[in-house]
Each structure stands twice: as structure tokens, then as C-alpha cells.
Amino acid sequence: MAGSTFGNIFSITTWGESHGKGIGVVIDGCPAGLSLTEEDIQVYLNRRKPGQSRFTTPRKEDDTVEILSGVFDGRTTGTPISLMVRNTSQRSKDYSEIASYYRPGHADYTYDCKYGFRDYTGGGRSSGRETIGRVAAGAVAAKLLQELGITVTAYTRSIGPVQINESRFDLSEMERNAVNMPDAEAAEQAMAYLDACRTKEDSCGGVVECVVKGVPAGVGDPCFDKLSANLAKAICSIGAVKGFEIGDGFLAARSCGSENNDAFYMKEDGSVGKKTNHAGGILGGISDGSDIIFRAAFKPTPSISALQHTVNKTGEDIEVSIHGRHDPIIVPRAVVVVECMAAITVLDGLLTAMTSRVDLIKEFWGR
Ligand SMILES: Cc1cc2nc3c(=O)[nH]c(=O)nc-3n(C[C@H](O)[C@H](O)[C@H](O)COP(=O)(O)O)c2cc1C
Numbered sequence: 001m002a003g004s005t006f007g008n009i010f011s012i013t014t015w016g017e018s019h020g021k022g023i024g025v026v027i028d029g030c031p032a033g034l035s036l037t038e039e040d041i042q043v044y045l046n047r048r049k050p051g052q053s054r055f056t057t058p059r060k061e062d063d064t065v066e067i068l069s070g071v072f073d074g075r076t077t078g079t080p081i082s083l084m085v086r087n088t089s090q091r092s093k094d095y096s097e098i099a100s101y102y103r104p105g106h107a108d109y110t111y112d113c114k115y116g117f118r119d120y121t122g123g124g125r126s127s128g129r130e131t132i133g134r135v136a137a138g139a140v141a142a143k144l145l146q147e148l149g150i151t152v153t154a155y156t157r158s159i160g161p162v163q164i165n166e167s168r169f170d171l172s173e174m175e176r177n178a179v180n181m182p183d184a185e186a187a188e189q190a191m192a193y194l195d196a197c198r199t200k201e202d203s204c205g206g207v208v209e210c211v212v213k214g215v216p217a218g219v220g221d222p223c224f225d226k227l228s229a230n231l232a233k234a235i236c237s238i239g240a241v242k243g244f245e246i247g248d249g250f251l252a253a254r255s256c257g258s259e260n261n262d263a264f265y266m267k268e269d270g271s272v273g274k275k276t277n278h279a280g281g282i283l284g285g286i287s288d289g290s291d292i293i294f295r296a297a298f299k300p301t302p303s304i305s306a307l308q309h310t311v312n313k314t315g316e317d318i319e320v321s322i323h324g325r326h327d328p329i330i331v332p333r334a335v336v337v338v339e340c341m342a343a344i345t346v347l348d349g350l351l352t353a354m355t356s357r358v359d360l361i362k363e364f365w366g367r
């Protein structure tokens with residue numbers, strides 16, 4: 001199946017199905033010499049794994065990663081890094097009925113249209129479990145970015161109608177609540193809202209916000225590999241993402257140029273700064289040196305037990321109530337997925353940018 005590869009230099013190929021033997025990723029183009037252990041990757045996978053609270057799917061998986069190749073004596077060798085997580089908790093009988101109909105909002109119908117049949121167990125390749133490969137690769141990218149002084153941080157901005165309040169923003173709160181919100185009060189309200197949804201056998205959506213700090217000006221290639229365009233593709237390729245915006249995003253459409261433009265000024269150290277950051281750190285598809293800020297809108301989990309109308313494979317209109325183990329909301333588990341896709345995209349852009357100037361190439365080769 002084409003379409004499982006992302007990135008130009010730091011390139012990832014994810015593989016595997018939710019109810020198959022395992023899920024993984026092959027990273028090609030990771031520079032040699034990065035110190036890397038399974039634990040470095042596991043920390044990220046633990047943030048994504050299922051079964052962590054009543055707001056996640058009850059499927060219990062440890063998602064233990066194995067490094068199969070590309071690391072020797074604790075350091076990357078520059079050859080393909082293959083990472084694998086074995087599936088251990090497949091319960092395919094949950095899908096024996098689903099095999100005969102199309103879940104509204106899921107990928108069942110379109111996979112059948114495209115391929116003529118589908119792996120219906122656990123949603124196969126369209127499962128949120130595919131994001132394991134993204135997170136494992138993102139952990140590697142984030143480690144290299146960290147060495148370059150670049151950090152990528154995502155968090156839950158809103159759940160249903162509940163949004164974090166900037167005045168209460170505290171990143172350390174994220175670890176203390178089950179919805180990954182950097183605002184304790186909003187988290188309480190969001191959890192109450194989610195409990196109400198669950199009582200109605202329904203699900204809900206929300207927004208993940210991501211901030212990338214420390215990216216130098218000059219990353220991103222006009223025209224089709226703009227940093228903004230590559231981030232949009234990276235994020236919109238995550239299951240259930242329905243919206244993407246950078247900086248002021250859709251709000252910018254309502255402002256005037258005088259409000260939206262970020263004024264430049266000279267900093268004390270002689271470099272150019274911006275007084276505001278409505279652009280979200282990217283101008284002309286190229287990073288401008290300020291924080292890169294973007295948001296992703298996630299739709300509500302499609303598989304719900306509330307009654308829905310659909311059709312079955314024999315062409316009848318039917319009513320269904322979907323049972324099994326599903327996330328009542330995708331957002332809290334998707335936070336680390338967004339972070340990892342951003343890390344992969346930014347790292348790939350940084351490596352690509354190293355070839356953009358003759359003076360830099362000469363400097364590198366000492367000529
Ligand atoms: C981390 C993650 C977890 C998900 N969990 C579920 C789930 O438990 N049940 C479900 O029906 N969909 C879940 N999804 C969403 C489906 O994977 C997604 O809706 C499906 O692939 C169709 O793609 P689309 O929503 O982008 O059109 C999850 C997605 C992600 C990223």
C-alpha cells in the first residue's frame with residue numbers, strides 16, 4: 001500500500017495492523033552518532049498507550065518497543081532504524097458484526113471502496129494504533145532536536161466546549177490530570193463533560209495545541225515543501241484530524257493587516273525580532289526564528305454505542321450500537337502523536353535546510 005512513508009531526509013515508514021502480530025516503523029536517514037536506547041522511545045510510547053484512564057480505550061497494551069536495527073553500542077549507525085511493538089491484546093470477536101456493516105465516521109466504507117475488501121479486525125491499518133510507529137520515530141527525532149536546543153511541546157487546548165484559560169496555563173498540570181490539559185480547573189470541567197458524554201454512550205472531540213521552540217530562521221522550502229505545508233500534511237495524516245491552523249489561523253481571516261502583521265524590531269544582540277507572533281513562526285513557508293505554534297482539531301471518536309443509522313454489505317439500512325473497547329475521546333492520547341509528527345517534520349526540514357546555501361556547504365566541507 002503506497003502512502004505509508006513521510007519525510008525527505010529523515011524519512012519514516014510505518015507498518016502493521018491493530019490486530020496483526022505487531023506494529024512498527026522504519027526510520028531511514030537518521031544521522032549516525034545519536035545516543036539512543038529503547039527507554040528513550042518507551043517514555044514517549046507510554047504517553048500514547050491505551051488503557052490509562054476511564055477516558056481512554058480499556059484495551060490493555062504495554063506497547064513495549066524493540067529496536068531491531070540501526071543502533072550499535074547505544075548509538076545510531078546511520079543505517080535504517082527498525083522499531084517494533086508486538087500486539088498482545090487483540091480481541092477480534094468485537095469486530096465480527098462490524099465486518100458486515102460500515103461504521104459511520106470510521107474508514108470501513110472507504111477502505112472497501114478502495115481495496116475491494118478490508119481487514120476489519122480493530123480497523124486494521126486505519127486504527128489509531130498505527131500512531132505507534134509515528135510516536136516511536138518521533139521520540140528519535142525529538143532526541144536529536146533536543147541536542148540542537150529545540151523543544152516540541154503539545155497539550156490539550158480544548159475538549160468539547162471546555163477550553164484552557166491562558167491565565168491559568170501551567171504545563172506541569174498536564175501530568176496531574178487524565179486529559180493532558182495545562183490548566184487544572186479546565187481539566188476538571190472537561191472530565192465532567194466527558195463523563196456526561198459517556199453516560200449518553202457518546203464521544204466528543206477537541207483541540208491539541210503544539211509549540212516548537214528554538215527553530216532557527218530558514219527552515220522550509222518553497223513552494224511545495226513549505227514548513228507550514230509539511231506540518232499540515234503531517235498533522236492531517238493523523239486519524240481523526242479534521243482541522244489544522246498555524247498562528248492566528250482561521251482567526252486571521254477576520255483581522256486587518258495592521259492587526260495581523262508582526263512588526264519587526266532590532267534586538268539588543270543585533271538580530272531581528274518580532275513584537276508579536278500572529279504568524280505562528282512561519283513566513284513564506286520558512287521558519288522566522290520565533291516559536292512555531294499550531295493547532296489540530298480532532299473529531300469525536302466514531303465508534304460509539306449510541307444508536308446510529310448505517311448500511312450493511314447486503315445493501316440494507318440498519319441501526320447499530322457499536323460495542324467493544326474504544327476511546328471516549330481521542331485528544332488526550334493524540335497529544336504525543338501531534339508532538340511526534342511535529343518533531344519529525346521539523347527535523348526533516350532542518351536537515352533539508354543544510355543544503356540550501358553555497359556558503360554553508362563550503363563551510364561544512366571546509367572549502
Ligand atoms: C490515538 C488514536 C486513537 C483512536 N481511537 C479510536 C477508537 O478507539 N475508536 C474509533 O472508532 N476510532 C479511534 N480513532 C479514530 C480512527 O482511527 C479514525 O477516525 C479512522 O481512522 C478514520 O479516519 P478519519 O477520522 O481521519 O476519517 C483513534 C485515532 C487516534 C489517532
Ligand SMILES: C=C(O[C@@H]1CC(C(=O)O)=C[C@@H](OP(=O)(O)O)[C@H]1O)C(=O)O
Nearest residue numbers: 050057059122123127128129324325326
Ligand atoms: C488499541 C488502541 O486503540 C484502538 C484504536 C481503535 C481505532 O479504531 O482507531 C479502536 C480500538 O481498537 P480495539 O477494538 O482493538 O481495542 C482502540 O482500542 C491503540 O491506539 O493502541
